[in-house]
Amino acid sequence: MGLRSRGRKVGKSLLKQLLLESAQLRERLMRPVLARRRRRWLEAIRRLERVEELQWHPGTEPAPHPLVLLSHYAPGGHLQRAIRRLIAHLRDQGWQVLILTTALNDTARRWCSERSVHWLIRRNEGRDFGAFQDGWLTLQQRGLAEACSRILLLNDSSLPVADLAGSSLPRLLEGDDDAIVGLTDSFQNGYHLQSYALNCPETVIRSAWWHGFWWSFPGWSGTAGIIRDGEIGLSRQALQAGHPLRALHPVSRLRTVGGQEEFLRRLQERCGYSRHAAQLLQEAVLEQARDAFATMNPTHDLVLPLLLEGCPLIKRDLLESNPCDCLDPSLIAFGEPPLIDPLDLVDFLRPPLIGFKQ
Template sequence: MSWRRYVRWIKWPWRWVFDQRERKDYIAQFTSWTIATLIGPRSMVRQTWDGKDNLASARDVAILVTWDMKGRVHDFLIEHMKALKKAGRTVILVSNSPEFPEDEVAKALPHCGLVAWRHNRGYDFGAYRDGVLLVPDYDRLDSLILINDSIYGPFQPLAPLLKKAKAEKADVWGMTDSWDTRWHLQSYFLFFHAAALRNKWVKALWQNWTHVQSKSWIINKLEIGLTGRIEQQGLKCAALFPYRSQVTAFANTVRDNEMLADESLPEPHRRLLERMLELADAGAPMNPCHFFWDQLIVQGFPFMKREVLTANPIGMPRLYEWSDVVGNNSKYDPDLVVRHLRAIAKNRVV
């Protein structure tokens, strides 16, 4: 048997046991979960560096997770740390990168209380958890933000938005929510108030964590499942930019302006609007950060998902106008995004 035929022969059982192809790859998820359980709840942090800011006395902390193939601390990430600091947050930067050169670490230290480099097990959620364990006095925290670098921004100051996320209205806030599979807060930004942080189940979540190396398991159990599990503890979750408001505003705009009948609108744009309206009318969930990215920014939403520009998942027409949308609705420098895209984007002009 040739080696090529041998590879084909073992390919399908390998994929069933170890591959991460979709949300229903249950054998792969179980295998990853079993391995994580055997390893146990230990931290994956390799090394830490003390930053300029005083983490020991911090009561409002933001754990910012980043990944870059070469361990670079890009300018947009530095701007992100500066904005969190201006909003009164002490930043713990956690890098999941395969390498993390000292000169890149040095770029981050002036803007952080702590920089950590870890093995990329458990992906962003694993990094969130390991970052939580690095907080010197968790029980003194008034608030905790979990946020990752899958977003560009913030285009607006964060402090006014965080003030709107009142503890009296909800214990855990997200920027946006999703109805994909079941209702949940989108995990690129999660804001925990003290009541949630001190909840016994939430504290046990951090302490008993196992780093399951399965993206589909993380999507099912954490990105989608975490919100429901939090609310089962009697805690309330809410989004600053709720999906239902976004889809209603979109549908009203399209219908009130008779956009589908506008002959000056390019055909690809009209087809997309028509498809989105069909999904809205059918109650089929859409990812708000993909479908309504421009509408959100106009409303004061402070971020843009990186994958909108790097992959354009829904085939949004005239996406090259993104910098005009950002520039016209904020004081953010779009060149921070352009420089990062030049470093990472392939076969796309954005």
Template sequence: MALPKFLNPLKPLYWAFFGARQRKDHVPQAISVAIASVFGNRSMVKQTWDGGQTLAGAKDVAVLVTWDANGRVHDFLLAHIKGLAEAGRSVIVVSNSPKCPEHEVAKALPHCALFAWRTNRGYDFGAYRDGLKLVPDYDALDSLIFINDSTYGPFQKLGPILKKMKPSEADVWGLTESWDTRWHLQSYFLLFHRAALQNGKVRELWDDWKHVNSKSWIINRLEIGLTGRLTRAGLKCKAVWPYRPLVSEFCEEVREYDLANEESLAEEHRNLLKFMCHLADHGAPMNPCHFFWDRLIVDGFPYMKREVLTANPIGMPRLYEWSDVISSVSRYDTEMIVDHLRAIAKNRVI
């Protein structure tokens, strides 16, 4: 949130109390929780549009959250909606965007059951919760997917992947997991089976919801903390692509072929391989969607995190080959990604 110029002298005070950006900024988090308590647990949804699907009697639903500065429904988002629908999901699209032009909404309506526009309080998790409250018969649900638009894809059909997420093996599934701070399923994709949806602690979570407008609070309590809360409620959580095998296979390959000293690789590439092995040897967590994005895609993982291309947070060399990696295993139209990057990317050539 940008302050007007005449309020510049008050910036230090503003950031001290409302600029919740660090995981340990407990005072701003507490203030944000207090403000959220004033709003209560009411939905932030301002407007809805019925789509071509139906929610009547829906047993398998996906809540897809999106944000765009101008409320645009990009082609990559349409492909995502279609992919979820083809996998047998009734799709609720929830937009946290500041604008929501009806001509943009109209693009999505033939492919989803409902399109909702809400005030962006509570970020993605607030939208997840408000989206599930739009399901007319919660008790009829066999499964519910929470997913956001922080990824490009799906590069593979989602149906076979969803079939791997068996309720007999876990109550809540993620695609990937992280050990950052503590072990948790990564929150860009979470599937709740019926046992989890009907769990008393989970229902209590939805009913006692607060739309806390603090990114650090959400990271601590929900992105990282939710898996622990679910586990304490007696639910089993599991990832389709677990972290430890990824790291083990990577390090074994680097050492077997001595890739860290392979002269045909650029120096920065060799240095990154050494750094990753160093992190693995010291038990330092790596974000699998950043460090192993290409290995995951080749292994059938259906997505690529957008920030890998928009920010390249780990300095991955030869990232310009991303489209070749996708095309080697998928018929996905990578021009949809290029078009979106043209619209949003700054100071980067992808």
């Protein structure tokens, strides 16, 4: 190696080292600044500064009662047909519902008032766990939390199936006296229950760790932070406190369902597929499930076995744009009886615009 080449190599190495040291110095200098900023953000959350309005209909249910915290977002405050149908079903099962949203239009407010559905209007921050945090802290500070016998954390990222009573939703609502019950679990980045539907019993919501979790939760993060500190963090703290986690459709079982003869038979019966077509679809399911289950997202990678097992919710993004190139749930959703009510899709989906020339 020539002198000039050695000089360039040494220069690059020194520059790399200087940039690294500069970044480390900047991080050390900014650490106390960021810590103070986070403290201010957390203090503002605790003072409910993100909460703009609470409409609570008093005397709607005798205490104690189960309560749904429903994280919702729709432009213009529209309450979608599918979400109204889900809320009506929950009310029929004896649950109170508190909608956590950024806005509700006049039509939605009238519909909620007629059915004694509560709502909380808040600033859009922290995704679903930020909404849950505002909801729980508001209940505590308004003296409403003590009347709750259990809490169902629910978000609107999923489309409810047409036949909710015939799905696993009744088992989710029944819950467990000791365990947190979810629809699905995942080992991605650490074992946890997926948080789009979680039934938390009274033994959990009366515990010190539950109160501490929401009091200290950094509810301003983006998607990665919410998954890490919210979805995974909640499961981790529950396990550390001795509360079991129970998934109604565990990923370890879903992964084996696709290879069973019963799965093939149900594909043929539900969808009217020929045996050959059903076998091709089964092969596609097995191909998608070939990776280690610890790396899989069952609501996406195993959606067909999940739906045939009776899961009541279908992830919105699978129907809208399917960014992960998973199997399309509509391959089985419009069989007999249909899993999806087509009318629900009209105002629920927000598909991307494609095919237009500038």
